[in-house]
Amino acid sequence: MAGKNLDLRRFPGFLPLTLLCLFLLYAPLIVVMGYSFNDSNSITRWDTVSLRWYYDVFYGVDAPKFKAAALNSVSIALMAATSATLIATMAATAMLRAGRFRGKSVSFALINLPLMVPEIVTAVATLIFFSALGFTTGYLTILIAHIVFCIPFAYLPIAARMQGIEAVYEQAAQDLYATRFQAFRLILLPLMTPGIMSGFLLAFIISLDDFIITNFVKGAGIETLPTAIFGAVKQGIKPNIMAISTLLLVVSVGFVALSYFVGRMGGNAKPTTTPKGD
């Protein structure tokens, strides 16, 4: 029986295709990372391994530009992620713990709306909006736009975590004379912390990585890290681009991994009983 199963699951050629797929996915990234350690000035000839270009990123000609851009990116990401996490937590509480209310079904569509509208359309609409209202484009407009599209990303892990926490804990708290606000603060919130942190980290990296919307609403005088990199690439791929790309790559992967593992911390908030052959 087992042998037959294995047979039915296997199709010839699927394994090579999978390996090809993985190769296609990793090759460009690995090549970039490899060349970032290339000592040569050209990016096509391979020389010795060195950290020269990393040094260049931090201390070279373009360094101030990248530093300013990175500072903008990080500060915007911090604020956007914080705001989005706050809003998403409240929204998740409303959707999962507040029974029926008017507009609930529409709310779900609304929270996911930023994910469904193509990025370029969001970018155009936001630019038009700020222009029509007379807001000068810059730091603030970027921040606002980021908060909007960070909300669904923060919402996902938070809602997932909240759904996994059974409501019986908050009921037990109320049974023991806690007000609803106390039940939220002392019971639900602590149990949700992994989800909230995970949502924050995810929102942070989404904001940090954003290019299209940022590019549209930023105006002329300001750069974030992705827009600075893009601008540099337009002038031709230089080795320090490889280095800064690798740095950003590592940061992105690191943050998402962190978000994933943080979310799984704190175990399962199950009501603690294991049935013994009920």
Added chain:
Amino acid sequence: MSRDNDIAVDIQNVTKMYGGFAALKGVSLDIRDNEFFTLLGPSGCGKTTLLRAIAGFEEVSSGAIILYGQNIADLLPNERPVNTVFQQYALFPHMNVTQNVMFGLLRLGQDKATAKNRVGEVLELVQLSDFADRMPGQLSGGQQQRVALARALAPSPKVLLLDEPLSALDLKLRQAVRLELQQIQHQTGITFIFVTHDQEEALTMSDRIAVIEAGQVQQIGSAREIYEAPKNKFVADFIGETNLLEVNVTDLDTGRGSCILPGGVQITCPAAEGAHSGPGHLSVRPERIAITALSKGLIQGTATRHIYLGTDLHVEVSLVNGGHVTVRMQNSTQIKIPEVGQSVGLEFEPDSARLLVD
């Protein structure tokens, strides 16, 4: 402790609707002060709904819930001096035992020192003093159950609600905890309202039992009353085992009636309040029926099966008119066991049978 005649909880005509479905239909009952009162019934009968209504987690559609003279039906759960031991215990996973047990006390405004003293008291009561610093995840099922109990007892509620708290424990533990719960109830004098579907639990622990089915109270009484004098088919069948004989009721007086058994013999026996004449059911417990010679029996039949249960032997007898009866015989060498296929007579004391409400 002497039993007061104060009514702890007075449920007055409570109905609970979920859309078109009635989970509770006009339920009325009194629970006395210092009583161990059990709500007994099968899954889905409404017993948990009633308990949650008392706790405040369900709004009643109509009716009143009077707690020591005060109608609490409109109060939020945290405004009612009633505490619950949840079926899944629901110990706060991020707090240790002491913090769990202390929770209610702090919410009521006690300072940490006083609260901690009380926690010590209650943990001693449930014999878990050594576990004060453990996290819930480090405790066994039985220990978690005791922490849940301690947590609910700490604020000295007027009434303690227990929602099938023993169902997750294995048999031996369950039996030990039953005794402990009874002892604690006697010691503290708190009124216990206990929900279970296990009739053995109900019979062994309770002062009084309310049997509930399909959202309605079927019967309220002590264990003995319910077992010996069931009112209707449901109660007779749900509590212990019984045989339901199809009979024709001829006469009825207060508490007694006459009926014609399958096979034609007429007897006079006790009748439940509300029984009526015509076709009906007679309840006779398996242990009250004896196998005798064909001619001497009130009913005649053929033995069809033996079921060996160690201490007992159940013999299934198929009746002349098509019904069947289970007879419980002790597994003793002195009693003669009928062979399968043998024609037998069944006899019983008419006073141990009962005409039921149909």
Added chain:
Amino acid sequence: MAAVPHPNARATSDTYIGFGVPLILPAWVIIGFFLVVPVAMMLMYSFLTKEFRGGVIWEFSIAAYDQFFFDRGLFGDSPPTIEWTYISIFWRSIWQAGVATFFCLIIGFPTAWFIATRTGRNSTIWLFLITIPYWVNLLIRTISMKFLIRDNGPINEFLISSGLITEPFHIINTNLAVQLGLFYSYLPFMVLPIYAAVERYNFALSEAAADLYASRTVTLTKIILPAVKPGIVAGCILVFVPSLGAFLAPDLLGGAKTFMIGSLIEEQFKGNAGNWPFGAAASMILLSLVLIVLTLYARQQTRDQD
């Protein structure tokens, strides 16, 4: 073990009942005010007149849509003829997105199948491997693809130095480059839904087919594919829709000949040569296309569930 829930029971999780509206309000305000309103304004702008230096004059006109579809204007001396330039850009975008989706399907389906049929722990590991590249910034991923396939990039360098070809294999700035870029950007979106569908697939069906003398190919086409179709469709949508409006891949990897919607729209808002109403109109058309695709998909979902 847990109490049996009543058939129509109110959810026991309604702890904060009554607080729904205030809690959801911030999300409504932020998304409503900064996304829904802007899109509405964009719709409005598409019906305004363009200002020379970018921006708009508040005067109603259908010039934007006019310019998009017709070459001499609806109201003129001679009857209008269809302007194909912009329509063809849209058509090309649909084509590119379609080809990218096809690539993703060809590679993604076997990959998803393979991963889903690994046992337990291994399955998760493979899944991780597939999704980790996606965690990298889209810009970086596109840049690295560009770096790889350019004329004097590592691939060509390798091919030339090993003597396989004499001149660089010109991929960059072609349709193929853009398709590769899109494929690279959105492949995990194809793999994940198919993986989920295959995971739920009941292998007893394959066994039954084999028992009834079906060959592996027949089992695949007649049994497996219909069963995992929802996953395949979801994957295709998740790749096609973003590809349609993509900007980075066409811009960095393509050239003048591979102009797509994203670049067309971007052009309208940069510098002084821009035409805001036209850009808004093009965005509206793109948005409508996407909404149509999503609605059709949603309709088919509800129909399938009947």
